[in-house]
Amino acid sequence: MKFGGTSMATPDRIRRAAAIIAAEAAAGKSLAVVVSAMAGKTNELVAWSDVLGAAAQGAPASDDEYDVVVASGEQVTSGLLAIALRNMGLRARSWLGWQIPILTDDSHGKARIVDIPGDRLGQAIDAGEVAVIPGFQGVTRDGRLTTLGRGGSDTSAVAVAAALKAACDIYTDVDGVYTTDPRIERKARRLPRIAYEEMLEFASMGAKVMQSRSIELAMAYKVPVRVLSSFNEKPPEAGQGTLICEEETDVEQRIVSGIALSRDEAKVTLLGTPDRVGVAADIFSRLADARLNVDMIIQSPAMTAGAANLVFTVGRRDAAAAEKLMRDAQSAIGFKEIALDTDVAKVSVIGVGMRSHAGVAGTMFKALADKGIAMQAVSTSEIKISVLVEAGRGEEAVRVLHAAYGLEEAA
């Protein structure tokens, strides 16, 4: 079981999480519980570290001492939850990252888990003790504290589940994964099941339910993950929440599982780039060297012979940097004009079923065209088709596509 920062925000919320855990224990389950820091706490600790490290000449923002500071947030909630569980008559103890140990590499601030010896932990759990584990933190083989990067508690939870050969329930402030954001489309439906690959696409599109890394890990170790609401105090019944699992266990044969909207998009247009081999490679090497993630890429012939127009999208916070990088290299690359447009949104249709079904793109393009929603760019993957539209029409596009694929109907 994993509880996020909202579920740990106050002693009262911690008590509520303890009640859910106690109900699961009463149902005869052997439990390990991974917790986040109190909501807002990690930001506070990071801010203090940044203030004191700010003026450092070339010192990295995240180092070993940063990890000593920020790992403390989860230590607090793990101890508090253990206290609350004992107070309900359960046997419980906290297992800090270095006590298990959750071994990581030494990439402080964004460490990767390399091993979790599950023996001692497993023995304690088998003996009937609830193990409470601070998420986000680990330890190097040298005994230095590490943290896994923001949202790392999901990764901790899946990794612990993998080490214990257990299933993983993620308790969060939503009761599952939906066909689209219910705030955009009232008719959005909770999906009882979703494939790892689909969940990955949803996560990378900004759905805040789980961190992408944790889903990749679950997929690699075949850990069944269930997303559940932490607002129920009763043990979850079968069919509640959303089960994230392997594709073949998904018997629904859906073609499209959901529609995602990302507002964090910016479009860069390079007009009149020289139409010769190596120009595109030059442009995207420069962007990659500057660690600017490019998402969609469209190349089209320009009006002038021997020239092409090139469009790509980046995240909004990278937009200014990408534009500056291109302007600085304008003469080297040889394009004529550059334009930056942040008034765009990306709408994606996601579904593992589209691998084996033609016509998904056709339905999408027709539905948008019928409403006069212009597509500024298109990109596709095996299980996703994304289009870039005018920002003001993004939500409308979501509703149009939700209806076009019949997602409001029970599967």
Added chain:
Amino acid sequence: MKFGGTSMATPDRIRRAAAIIAAEAAAGKSLAVVVSAMAGKTNELVAWSDVLGAAAQGAPASDDEYDVVVASGEQVTSGLLAIALRNMGLRARSWLGWQIPILTDDSHGKARIVDIPGDRLGQAIDAGEVAVIPGFQGVTRDGRLTTLGRGGSDTSAVAVAAALKAACDIYTDVDGVYTTDPRIERKARRLPRIAYEEMLEFASMGAKVMQSRSIELAMAYKVPVRVLSSFNEKPPEAGQGTLICEEETDVEQRIVSGIALSRDEAKVTLLGTPDRVGVAADIFSRLADARLNVDMIIQSPAMTAGAANLVFTVGRRDAAAAEKLMRDAQSAIGFKEIALDTDVAKVSVIGVGMRSHAGVAGTMFKALADKGIAMQAVSTSEIKISVLVEAGRGEEAVRVLHAAYGLEEAA
């Protein structure tokens, strides 16, 4: 070096502490620095633990999970100070209690240090790295976190100094130990030196400069301790602060070092206790069994033959418990009446010099009598004479005695 919670209260204060440390390092010293949690932080963590553990049936307030929670406060400041020191160009790292390790027994919430293997720590310091150590925390041989009880960071600092065979500078919000509280007597003087035994008496009288346990430890391991102000940014010069050291090194040959006032006193009077062997033993055994610390005891003949009046003092927060304990045992003990008086204060004259000088008590009693200050009780030790007076005249008594022993004059 040890910095308390006030010196760690904000990033700005932490930066100021780092500047003091950097100045000491620049002076060529090898340094270990022990830090408290941010002022107020431990109270917050304790409050959360108490709220969640409150309803526990018979569960101890301080257990292993309480320690997991409250030890986090010092972890945060040790990491932040290490960040600040690195930012000033120093080599520094935090050493958490379990990393050194600071081994303790398993009396959670009030653990005692049993060993500090200083080898690895000493090597790192000798190699020019500032070691930043969270105070207050330790670890059992089983690898469970412990804390040393409130104010335990002083004890951590002295213990680390003992393990490293180093001297210990305690940075605090006063610039040394005074002949008496300067808020009571303007003419109070800073003592350049004070014997461990004297400092113990000052500490047990409520002087908040250092925790008693830490002074006992310093005395046992002959660790020279200096109390210094954390408000200077320059390295302390010789003669600054107050050096707490062995008696024989104190060449001043003072008779009385200072006057202390304790307002945390309550007087219990038992009238008409039976004047027979074993009654006093019975009374004080009952108080000891209930863990109520008795300070002064005076027995005097009562007006009735075969009876005695017995007066004792306890700390104010124990007063109600002591009174109830006595009332419940009234028929068993056989006294006639009980009276509780919290309108009292204790004034003490302290000095290792009084061991070899007669006349100290005479001077005290005469000075108080000349001003008409009645002594309700007297107790003496080898280096201290305490009298109980009406609370409203406590400060006046301090000033009278400060003058009577000539403490305002340069020694």
